[in-house]
Amino acid sequence: MTHKLTALVDGSTYSKSVCDHAAWIARRAELDVELMHVLGRREAGGGSDLSGSIALGARSTLLNELSELDEQRAKLALQRGRAILDDAKALLEDAGIAVKAHLRHGDLVEAIAQKETEAEMVLIGKRGEAADFATEHLGSNLDRVMRAVGKPLFVASRAFQAINRVLIAFDGSPSATRAVEYVARSPLYAGLELKVVTFGPTTDAAEKSLANAQATLSAAGRDAKTEIRPGQPDEALGRLIEEERFDHLVMGSSGHTRFRAFFVGSTTIEMLRVCRVPILLVK
Secondary structure (H helix, E strand, O other), X not given: OOOEEEEXXXXXXOHHHHHHHHHHHHHHHOXXXXXXXXXXXXXXXXXXXXXXXXXXXXXHHHHHHHHHHHXXXXXHHHHHHHHHHHHHHHHHHHOOOOEEEEEEEOOHHHHHHHHHOOOOEXXXXXXXXXXXXXXXXXXXXXXXXXXXXXXXXXXXXXXXXXXXXXXXXXXXXXXXXXXXXXXXXXXXXXXOEEEEEEEXXXXXXXXXXXXXXXXXXXXXXXXXXXXXXXXXXXXXXXXHHHHOOOOEEEEEOOOXXXXXXXXXXXXXXXXXXXXXXXXEEEO
16 A cells, blocks of 8 residues: 555654644645654663673662663653654644554664555654754754655655745756656645756756656646756755745755765755755655
């Protein structure tokens, strides 16, 4: 089954936005929502090996107290995880969305990989629980998830706002082409105002590539404007979004070169860092 959206919630300030974006996506694309909260091995307890402390001469009573503390911490983490899922599930059900909630243990990327094949899309907040302390940095989990997830990854901004105007960043790369194709076929983008932009010099190749992207959208009944803009995308894309008030950015997750294709593209990382709108990444 792939008619499903997997949404990750962690109890951070972005969790409410993840739920709001999940409701918007589910309603427009007619997807069921599967909420997932992952307890890391440390949070889940049972993974702390205190035996090494014996070699340091620690008293057995202290080791017992540390073990009890570890067990209590694991219980609290479990209760907190269930509460996060209950609150998120209630938000979506109030919005009329069919939703299931799952509490998973272990590594976040491994947990997503187990569910990813069943999902049409994965949704995550741009930042995690340290969002209020490091506002200019991406969450470390986001970086790991971006590199691991093969399905379209929707990265929610801090707060949900109505999405009407969508900018598609297009450089002619395979992942950018797949991003255009996804917009063309997904009901998520039906009826929205679309614009496809390429950065760099105006050449015959750039115009032809952009025309092909527009034709793909047009064949699916999507009207889209196109533009070639001078400059580098990692410098000009964020400015364009602010100036023309786009609500959402769609882009391939890696650029043209083989080196960039192996890693997540540097433009992608920069856009995620500076853009205040939600971003859909397509590999």
